[in-house]
Amino acid sequence: MKIVVLSGGKSTERNVSLSSGAKITNALRSKGYKVAYVDSFLGEDVDEDKIDDLFITEPEDESKMIIDDEVLTNEKIEALRTDGTKGLLGKNVLKICQHADIVYMGLHGEDGENGKMQAMFDVFDIRYTGSGSLSSGIAMDKKFSKEVFVQNKIQTADYTTTQTADITEDEIPFGFPMVVKPSNGGSSVGTHIVRDASELSSSIEDALQFDTEVLIEEYIKGREFSVAIVDGLVLPAVEITVDTGWYDFDHKFQDNSVTHFITPPELDDETHKRMQEMTKETFDALAMSNYGRVDFLLRDSELYVMEANTLPGMTPRSLMPREAEAIGISYPDLCEKIIKSKIRLYEEAK
Numbered sequence: 455m456k457i458v459v460l461s462g463g464k465s466t467e468r469n470v471s472l473s474s475g476a477k478i479t480n481a482l483r484s485k486g487y488k489v490a491y492v493d494s495f496l497g498e499d500v501d502e503d504k505i506d507d508l509f510i511t512e513p514e515d516e517s518k519m520i521i522d523d524e525v526l527t528n529e530k531i532e533a534l535r536t537d538g539t540k541g542l543l544g545k546n547v548l549k550i551c552q553h554a555d556i557v558y559m560g561l562h563g564e565d566g567e568n569g570k571m572q573a574m575f576d577v578f579d580i581r582y583t584g585s586g587s588l589s590s591g592i593a594m595d596k597k598f599s600k601e602v603f604v605q606n607k608i609q610t611a612d613y614t615t616t617q618t619a620d621i622t623e624d625e626i627p628f629g630f631p632m633v634v635k636p637s638n639g640g641s642s643v644g645t646h647i648v649r650d651a652s653e654l655s656s657s658i659e660d661a662l663q664f665d666t667e668v669l670i671e672e673y674i675k676g677r678e679f680s681v682a683i684v685d686g687l688v689l690p691a692v693e694i695t696v697d698t699g700w701y702d703f704d705h706k707f708q709d710n711s712v713t714h715f716i717t718p719p720e721l722d723d724e725t726h727k728r729m730q731e732m733t734k735e736t737f738d739a740l741a742m743s744n745y746g747r748v749d750f751l752l753r754d755s756e757l758y759v760m761e762a763n764t765l766p767g768m769t770p771r772s773l774m775p776r777e778a779e780a781i782g783i784s785y786p787d788l789c790e791k792i793i794k795s796k797i798r799l800y801e802e803a804k
Contacts, residue, residue: 458554462493465563474768475560481786497544557582585764589741606739612672619658631673636665676753681733682774684745685795688730689777693719
Protein backbone atom coordinates (compact mmCIF):
# COMPACT_ATOMS: atom_id res chain seq x y z
CA MET A 455 0.00 0.00 0.00
CA LYS A 456 1.23 3.51 -0.87
CA ILE A 457 0.35 6.31 1.55
CA VAL A 458 0.83 10.07 1.37
CA VAL A 459 1.21 11.73 4.75
CA LEU A 460 0.04 15.28 4.09
CA SER A 461 1.20 17.90 6.58
CA GLY A 462 2.40 21.49 6.92
CA GLY A 463 -0.08 23.58 5.02
CA LYS A 464 -0.86 27.22 5.58
CA SER A 465 -2.34 27.78 9.01
CA THR A 466 -1.33 28.91 12.49
CA GLU A 467 -0.80 25.21 13.29
CA ARG A 468 1.66 24.61 10.44
CA ASN A 469 4.60 23.69 12.68
CA VAL A 470 2.46 21.37 14.79
CA SER A 471 1.29 19.65 11.62
CA LEU A 472 4.85 19.16 10.38
CA SER A 473 5.71 17.44 13.64
CA SER A 474 2.63 15.21 13.46
CA GLY A 475 3.39 14.34 9.85
CA ALA A 476 7.00 13.34 10.47
CA LYS A 477 6.04 11.08 13.37
CA ILE A 478 3.17 9.49 11.43
CA THR A 479 5.50 8.91 8.48
CA ASN A 480 8.07 7.12 10.61
CA ALA A 481 5.36 5.03 12.29
CA LEU A 482 3.79 3.85 9.05
CA ARG A 483 7.17 3.12 7.48
CA SER A 484 8.06 1.03 10.52
CA LYS A 485 4.97 -1.07 9.67
CA GLY A 486 6.32 -1.70 6.17
CA TYR A 487 4.21 0.80 4.20
CA LYS A 488 5.59 2.89 1.36
CA VAL A 489 5.04 6.46 2.51
CA ALA A 490 5.58 9.87 0.90
CA TYR A 491 5.90 12.75 3.38
CA VAL A 492 4.49 15.84 1.65
CA ASP A 493 4.05 19.46 2.71
CA SER A 494 0.69 20.43 1.21
CA PHE A 495 1.68 24.09 0.80
CA LEU A 496 5.18 23.68 -0.59
CA GLY A 497 4.74 20.46 -2.54
CA GLU A 498 7.52 18.60 -4.34
CA ASP A 499 9.53 19.56 -7.45
CA VAL A 500 9.41 16.15 -9.09
CA ASP A 501 8.75 14.85 -12.59
CA GLU A 502 5.56 12.82 -12.88
CA ASP A 503 7.43 9.66 -13.89
CA LYS A 504 9.49 9.97 -10.67
CA ILE A 505 6.58 10.40 -8.24
CA ASP A 506 6.61 6.75 -7.22
CA ASP A 507 10.19 7.25 -5.99
CA LEU A 508 8.81 9.46 -3.18
CA PHE A 509 7.10 6.44 -1.60
CA ILE A 510 9.79 4.85 0.55
CA THR A 511 10.07 2.77 3.71
CA GLU A 512 13.11 4.57 5.18
CA PRO A 513 12.39 6.69 8.31
CA GLU A 514 12.46 10.50 8.16
CA ASP A 515 15.00 12.62 10.00
CA GLU A 516 13.86 12.81 13.63
CA SER A 517 14.79 16.51 13.72
CA LYS A 518 11.65 17.25 11.71
CA MET A 519 9.66 16.36 14.80
CA ILE A 520 10.91 19.39 16.70
CA ILE A 521 8.25 22.11 16.83
CA ASP A 522 9.39 25.69 16.56
CA ASP A 523 7.58 27.85 19.09
CA GLU A 524 6.75 30.54 16.51
CA VAL A 525 3.18 30.81 15.25
CA LEU A 526 3.72 31.74 11.62
CA THR A 527 1.65 34.46 9.95
CA ASN A 528 0.26 34.01 6.45
CA GLU A 529 2.94 36.37 5.14
CA LYS A 530 5.77 34.28 6.62
CA ILE A 531 4.29 31.05 5.32
CA GLU A 532 3.76 32.49 1.84
CA ALA A 533 7.40 33.60 1.81
CA LEU A 534 8.42 29.94 2.08
CA ARG A 535 7.03 29.32 -1.40
CA THR A 536 9.65 30.78 -3.72
CA ASP A 537 8.13 29.96 -7.12
CA GLY A 538 5.62 32.82 -6.95
CA THR A 539 2.57 30.58 -7.14
CA LYS A 540 -0.59 31.04 -5.10
CA GLY A 541 -3.29 28.72 -3.85
CA LEU A 542 -3.99 25.97 -1.35
CA LEU A 543 -1.71 23.30 -2.82
CA GLY A 544 1.98 23.36 -3.62
CA LYS A 545 3.68 21.94 -6.66
CA ASN A 546 2.53 18.45 -7.71
CA VAL A 547 0.65 17.79 -4.47
CA LEU A 548 -2.53 16.68 -6.24
CA LYS A 549 -0.62 14.42 -8.64
CA ILE A 550 1.33 12.83 -5.77
CA CYS A 551 -1.88 12.17 -3.82
CA GLN A 552 -3.43 10.56 -6.90
CA HIS A 553 -0.55 8.06 -6.90
CA ALA A 554 -1.42 6.92 -3.36
CA ASP A 555 -3.94 4.36 -2.14
CA ILE A 556 -4.91 6.78 0.64
CA VAL A 557 -3.82 10.14 2.06
CA TYR A 558 -3.18 10.33 5.80
CA MET A 559 -4.36 13.81 6.75
CA GLY A 560 -1.62 15.07 9.07
CA LEU A 561 -2.84 18.65 8.62
CA HIS A 562 -4.12 20.78 11.49
CA GLY A 563 -5.92 24.10 11.56
CA GLU A 564 -7.54 25.91 8.67
CA ASP A 565 -6.18 24.02 5.66
CA GLY A 566 -6.81 20.52 6.87
CA GLU A 567 -9.81 20.78 9.17
CA ASN A 568 -12.22 23.22 7.53
CA GLY A 569 -13.35 20.72 4.89
CA LYS A 570 -11.85 22.39 1.80
CA MET A 571 -9.13 19.81 1.30
CA GLN A 572 -11.59 16.98 1.88
CA ALA A 573 -14.04 18.41 -0.66
CA MET A 574 -11.30 18.72 -3.27
CA PHE A 575 -10.15 15.15 -2.67
CA ASP A 576 -13.75 13.96 -3.03
CA VAL A 577 -13.94 15.66 -6.43
CA PHE A 578 -10.77 13.88 -7.59
CA ASP A 579 -11.76 10.55 -5.99
CA ILE A 580 -8.76 10.59 -3.64
CA ARG A 581 -9.19 8.62 -0.42
CA TYR A 582 -8.19 10.26 2.85
CA THR A 583 -8.33 9.65 6.58
CA GLY A 584 -10.61 11.45 9.00
CA SER A 585 -14.06 12.95 8.57
CA GLY A 586 -15.69 14.20 5.39
CA SER A 587 -15.87 17.77 4.17
CA LEU A 588 -19.19 18.78 5.76
CA SER A 589 -18.54 17.43 9.25
CA SER A 590 -14.98 18.80 9.13
CA GLY A 591 -16.23 22.29 8.34
CA ILE A 592 -18.90 22.25 11.04
CA ALA A 593 -16.58 20.91 13.72
CA MET A 594 -13.90 23.44 12.81
CA ASP A 595 -16.28 26.38 13.20
CA LYS A 596 -16.84 26.76 16.93
CA LYS A 597 -20.08 28.71 16.50
CA PHE A 598 -21.67 26.12 14.21
CA SER A 599 -20.49 23.19 16.32
CA LYS A 600 -21.88 24.88 19.44
CA GLU A 601 -25.25 25.18 17.70
CA VAL A 602 -25.13 21.45 16.93
CA PHE A 603 -24.36 20.73 20.59
CA VAL A 604 -27.32 22.81 21.74
CA GLN A 605 -29.70 21.18 19.23
CA ASN A 606 -28.60 17.73 20.40
CA LYS A 607 -28.83 18.62 24.12
CA ILE A 608 -25.09 18.19 24.62
CA GLN A 609 -24.11 20.46 27.49
CA THR A 610 -21.63 23.16 26.53
CA ALA A 611 -20.55 26.54 27.87
CA ASP A 612 -22.78 29.52 27.10
CA TYR A 613 -21.49 31.67 24.23
CA THR A 614 -21.96 34.52 21.82
CA THR A 615 -20.01 35.71 18.76
CA THR A 616 -18.78 38.99 17.36
CA GLN A 617 -17.03 40.28 14.26
CA THR A 618 -15.93 43.50 15.90
CA ALA A 619 -14.05 44.56 19.02
CA ASP A 620 -16.70 47.22 19.69
CA ILE A 621 -18.93 44.80 21.59
CA THR A 622 -19.53 45.79 25.22
CA GLU A 623 -19.94 43.63 28.29
CA ASP A 624 -23.63 44.59 28.40
CA GLU A 625 -24.16 42.79 25.08
CA ILE A 626 -22.70 39.53 26.41
CA PRO A 627 -25.22 37.23 28.16
CA PHE A 628 -22.84 36.20 30.96
CA GLY A 629 -20.28 37.87 33.17
CA PHE A 630 -16.53 37.85 33.67
CA PRO A 631 -14.33 35.93 33.47
CA MET A 632 -14.91 34.80 29.90
CA VAL A 633 -12.92 33.18 27.11
CA VAL A 634 -12.24 34.89 23.78
CA LYS A 635 -11.04 32.79 20.84
CA PRO A 636 -11.15 32.73 17.00
CA SER A 637 -14.24 30.90 15.82
CA ASN A 638 -12.08 28.89 13.40
CA GLY A 639 -8.75 27.89 14.85
CA GLY A 640 -6.93 25.50 17.09
CA SER A 641 -4.04 24.90 19.48
CA SER A 642 -5.31 27.85 21.57
CA VAL A 643 -3.78 30.37 19.15
CA GLY A 644 -5.42 33.77 19.69
CA THR A 645 -7.25 32.52 22.80
CA HIS A 646 -7.52 34.68 25.94
CA ILE A 647 -9.07 34.35 29.38
CA VAL A 648 -10.59 37.80 29.95
CA ARG A 649 -10.91 38.79 33.60
CA ASP A 650 -12.54 42.22 33.29
CA ALA A 651 -13.83 44.80 30.82
CA SER A 652 -10.41 46.45 30.42
CA GLU A 653 -9.09 43.31 28.67
CA LEU A 654 -12.08 42.60 26.44
CA SER A 655 -11.45 44.82 23.41
CA SER A 656 -7.73 44.03 23.06
CA SER A 657 -8.38 40.29 23.40
CA ILE A 658 -11.01 40.38 20.66
CA GLU A 659 -8.70 42.41 18.41
CA ASP A 660 -5.97 39.80 18.84
CA ALA A 661 -8.38 36.93 18.07
CA LEU A 662 -9.58 38.79 14.96
CA GLN A 663 -6.05 38.49 13.56
CA PHE A 664 -6.76 34.80 13.04
CA ASP A 665 -10.41 34.81 11.94
CA THR A 666 -13.17 37.19 10.87
CA GLU A 667 -15.43 35.99 13.69
CA VAL A 668 -14.67 35.60 17.40
CA LEU A 669 -16.35 33.29 19.89
CA ILE A 670 -16.89 34.70 23.38
CA GLU A 671 -17.53 31.88 25.80
CA GLU A 672 -18.54 31.51 29.42
CA TYR A 673 -15.45 30.63 31.47
CA ILE A 674 -15.83 27.22 33.07
CA LYS A 675 -13.36 26.78 35.90
CA GLY A 676 -12.86 23.05 36.28
CA ARG A 677 -10.79 20.03 35.43
CA GLU A 678 -9.81 19.58 31.79
CA PHE A 679 -10.12 16.30 29.92
CA SER A 680 -9.95 14.94 26.40
CA VAL A 681 -11.38 11.71 24.97
CA ALA A 682 -10.53 10.24 21.57
CA ILE A 683 -12.48 7.74 19.48
CA VAL A 684 -10.91 5.51 16.81
CA ASP A 685 -12.84 3.09 14.61
CA GLY A 686 -15.77 3.13 17.03
CA LEU A 687 -13.55 2.47 20.06
CA VAL A 688 -13.83 5.20 22.70
CA LEU A 689 -10.45 5.49 24.42
CA PRO A 690 -9.95 6.25 28.12
CA ALA A 691 -9.98 9.94 28.99
CA VAL A 692 -6.78 11.88 29.63
CA GLU A 693 -6.72 14.68 32.21
CA ILE A 694 -4.53 17.70 31.50
CA THR A 695 -3.07 19.79 34.31
CA VAL A 696 -0.49 22.57 34.27
CA ASP A 697 1.68 23.85 37.09
CA THR A 698 1.08 27.50 36.20
CA GLY A 699 -1.23 29.38 33.85
CA TRP A 700 -3.51 27.39 31.55
CA TYR A 701 -3.26 24.82 28.75
CA ASP A 702 -2.15 27.22 26.00
CA PHE A 703 -0.01 26.65 22.88
CA ASP A 704 3.28 26.39 24.80
CA HIS A 705 1.86 23.96 27.34
CA LYS A 706 0.45 21.83 24.53
CA PHE A 707 3.54 21.53 22.39
CA GLN A 708 6.75 22.70 24.06
CA ASP A 709 8.83 20.44 26.27
CA ASN A 710 9.92 23.35 28.46
CA SER A 711 6.35 23.81 29.71
CA VAL A 712 5.36 21.84 32.79
CA THR A 713 2.23 19.97 31.76
CA HIS A 714 0.93 16.71 33.21
CA PHE A 715 -1.17 14.11 31.39
CA ILE A 716 -3.00 11.52 33.46
CA THR A 717 -4.64 8.55 31.76
CA PRO A 718 -6.74 6.85 32.83
CA PRO A 719 -7.68 9.86 35.00
CA GLU A 720 -8.62 9.82 38.65
CA LEU A 721 -12.37 9.84 38.11
CA ASP A 722 -15.25 7.82 39.49
CA ASP A 723 -16.43 5.16 37.05
CA GLU A 724 -19.81 6.80 36.48
CA THR A 725 -18.32 10.17 35.44
CA HIS A 726 -15.71 8.53 33.23
CA LYS A 727 -18.35 6.40 31.52
CA ARG A 728 -20.60 9.43 30.99
CA MET A 729 -17.68 11.34 29.46
CA GLN A 730 -17.08 8.49 27.03
CA GLU A 731 -20.77 8.34 26.18
CA MET A 732 -20.82 12.09 25.50
CA THR A 733 -17.79 11.64 23.24
CA LYS A 734 -19.75 9.21 21.09
CA GLU A 735 -22.83 11.47 21.15
CA THR A 736 -20.74 14.43 20.01
CA PHE A 737 -18.98 12.37 17.34
CA ASP A 738 -22.33 11.23 15.94
CA ALA A 739 -24.01 14.67 16.22
CA LEU A 740 -21.25 16.21 14.09
CA ALA A 741 -21.37 13.26 11.64
CA MET A 742 -17.67 12.61 12.21
CA SER A 743 -16.08 9.40 10.96
CA ASN A 744 -12.94 7.28 11.30
CA TYR A 745 -11.49 9.01 14.35
CA GLY A 746 -11.54 12.24 16.34
CA ARG A 747 -11.25 13.80 19.78
CA VAL A 748 -13.65 15.64 22.09
CA ASP A 749 -12.51 18.09 24.77
CA PHE A 750 -14.30 18.46 28.12
CA LEU A 751 -14.39 20.56 31.25
CA LEU A 752 -15.70 19.10 34.50
CA ARG A 753 -17.08 21.61 37.01
CA ASP A 754 -18.30 19.99 40.20
CA SER A 755 -20.27 17.06 38.74
CA GLU A 756 -21.25 18.81 35.50
CA LEU A 757 -19.59 17.85 32.19
CA TYR A 758 -19.27 20.42 29.40
CA VAL A 759 -18.25 19.58 25.84
CA MET A 760 -16.01 22.42 24.68
CA GLU A 761 -15.18 21.36 21.13
CA ALA A 762 -14.44 18.44 18.83
CA ASN A 763 -11.32 17.89 16.74
CA THR A 764 -11.59 15.96 13.46
CA LEU A 765 -7.80 15.68 12.99
CA PRO A 766 -6.27 15.38 16.48
CA GLY A 767 -2.58 16.11 16.91
CA MET A 768 -0.14 13.23 16.63
CA THR A 769 3.00 14.95 17.94
CA PRO A 770 5.18 13.46 20.70
CA ARG A 771 3.10 15.45 23.23
CA SER A 772 -0.36 14.94 21.75
CA LEU A 773 -3.30 13.50 23.66
CA MET A 774 -4.78 10.76 21.49
CA PRO A 775 -1.58 8.65 21.31
CA ARG A 776 -1.36 8.76 25.12
CA GLU A 777 -4.91 7.48 25.46
CA ALA A 778 -4.27 4.67 22.99
CA GLU A 779 -1.05 3.68 24.74
CA ALA A 780 -2.96 3.42 28.04
CA ILE A 781 -4.89 0.44 26.63
CA GLY A 782 -1.93 -1.14 24.86
CA ILE A 783 -2.22 0.40 21.37
CA SER A 784 1.23 1.56 20.24
CA TYR A 785 1.74 4.68 18.15
CA PRO A 786 2.45 2.73 14.91
CA ASP A 787 -0.54 0.46 15.56
CA LEU A 788 -2.74 3.52 16.13
CA CYS A 789 -1.70 5.04 12.80
CA GLU A 790 -2.32 1.74 11.03
CA LYS A 791 -5.71 1.36 12.74
CA ILE A 792 -6.76 4.79 11.43
CA ILE A 793 -5.71 3.85 7.88
CA LYS A 794 -7.42 0.46 7.88
CA SER A 795 -10.59 1.83 9.46
CA LYS A 796 -11.04 4.51 6.81
CA ILE A 797 -10.32 2.11 3.95
CA ARG A 798 -13.01 -0.19 5.33
CA LEU A 799 -15.46 2.72 5.46
CA TYR A 800 -14.74 3.48 1.81
CA GLU A 801 -15.27 -0.17 0.88
CA GLU A 802 -18.54 -0.34 2.80
CA ALA A 803 -19.79 2.78 1.01
CA LYS A 804 -19.40 1.23 -2.44
